[in-house]
Amino acid sequence: MGKPAAQAEMPIRRGEFSILALLAQREIMEAPPVVFDPPVAFAKLAALESALGSAIRGKAEVVRLSLVCLLARGHLLIEDVPGVGKTTLAQALARSVDSSFHRLQFTSDMLPSDVVGVTIYNAHSEAFEFKPGPIFTNFLLADEINRTTPKTQSALLEAMNERQVTIDGRSHILPTPFMVIATQNPVEHHGTYPLPESQLDRFLMRLRIGYPDSASERDIVRNFAEACVTAERVLGADEVLHLQAMVHRVTVDESLVDYMLAIVEKTRAHDSLALGVSPRGSQGLYRAAQALALVEGRDFTIPDDIKRLAGPVFAHRVVVNARAALAQRRGDLGDRIIEDILTQVDVPL
Numbered sequence: 001m002g003k004p005a006a007q008a009e010m011p012i013r014r015g016e017f018s019i020l021a022l023l024a025q026r027e028i029m030e031a032p033p034v035v036f037d038p039p040v041a042f043a044k045l046a047a048l049e050s051a052l053g054s055a056i057r058g059k060a061e062v063v064r065l066s067l068v069c070l071l072a073r074g075h076l077l078i079e080d081v082p083g084v085g086k087t088t089l090a091q092a093l094a095r096s097v098d099s100s101f102h103r104l105q106f107t108s109d110m111l112p113s114d115v116v117g118v119t120i121y122n123a124h125s126e127a128f129e130f131k132p133g134p135i136f137t138n139f140l141l142a143d144e145i146n147r148t149t150p151k152t153q154s155a156l157l158e159a160m161n162e163r164q165v166t167i168d169g170r171s172h173i174l175p176t177p178f179m180v181i182a183t184q185n186p187v188e189h190h191g192t193y194p195l196p197e198s199q200l201d202r203f204l205m206r207l208r209i210g211y212p213d214s215a216s217e218r219d220i221v222r223n224f225a226e227a228c229v230t231a232e233r234v235l236g237a238d239e240v241l242h243l244q245a246m247v248h249r250v251t252v253d254e255s256l257v258d259y260m261l262a263i264v265e266k267t268r269a270h271d272s273l274a275l276g277v278s279p280r281g282s283q284g285l286y287r288a289a290q291a292l293a294l295v296e297g298r299d300f301t302i303p304d305d306i307k308r309l310a311g312p313v314f315a316h317r318v319v320v321n322a323r324a325a326l327a328q329r330r331g332d333l334g335d336r337i338i339e340d341i342l343t344q345v346d347v348p349l
Helices: 019-024 038-055 060-071 086-095 150-162 214-222 237-247 254-269 279-295 303-314 322-328 333-344
Strands: 076-079 101-105 117-122 127-132 139-143 164-167 170-173 179-184 205-207 273-275
Touching: 038 060, 038 086, 038 237, 038 279, 060 076, 060 086, 060 205, 060 237, 060 279, 060 303, 076 086, 086 101, 086 139, 086 179, 117 164, 127 170, 150 164, 150 179, 205 303, 237 279, 254 279, 254 303, 254 333, 279 303, 303 333
Parallel strands: 076 179, 076 205, 101 139, 139 179
Antiparallel strands: 117 127, 164 170
């Protein structure tokens, strides 16, 4: 028998829920019921950027990109020589949000249980109890992450990708927002364990701070006492979640998606690269471009967003082949190859 007219299949009306709609809007629906008008959101972001700028002087682009990484729900790897402010930037970013924060100084004798926690036997209750590790926090500063063993480094993989950890067959959900900010020194190699590609791919961005200019360094020297003051709390955790949800509403034109994918395809076919950008990297650039547009007060992305972000998002994901590495012997060879690829891809008008 045919279906009655009243029960005939009809398209899903706006406001109704379906499984596909729920999956597509899952991250937005998880955000708390905080409502920001775009001008209010922009003012909040400007205040947060100003607070970070007072901690890291003369590095406006680094500060902005670290904020973009937070809004894009990504993890940040800060790589540079000692003493340029890697840990200072990480602490300022974490402490400017009214949420929990833990710092881990990674060493060669650290165990995975020192990061994720451990299950112990309680003699009083005669039962095993789980003791959460420092990873159960909103912001985790993994200082000198390349000084610990690969076994301990791998303890972060599940947490960074799935926002949960599994211990003794049980999954434990991490608090939200959750962000890992890791630092490492690319110059000192004694007693270090380079991060594998699978670990590097979990980081949305890799930033290099670099030395400050003369005027900024003079300001740093004269205002050392002010720089040691605890960073001001600018946003609450619920406000960060809502700003992250707003990122998903930023429009990305199809021509810009084609532009991103053309850059990714070039990395996979480049003669000097043994490994190109993964689909996770493509997703990362898409989210980061949306977040950068939001930080700059726009509800749409532009080609310059992608050009600015391609290096920080892609350079640490590509693997330079041995021939090119031996020929040039440069630590920033991946960045230079990404810059070269950007000149070969037509920019959409």
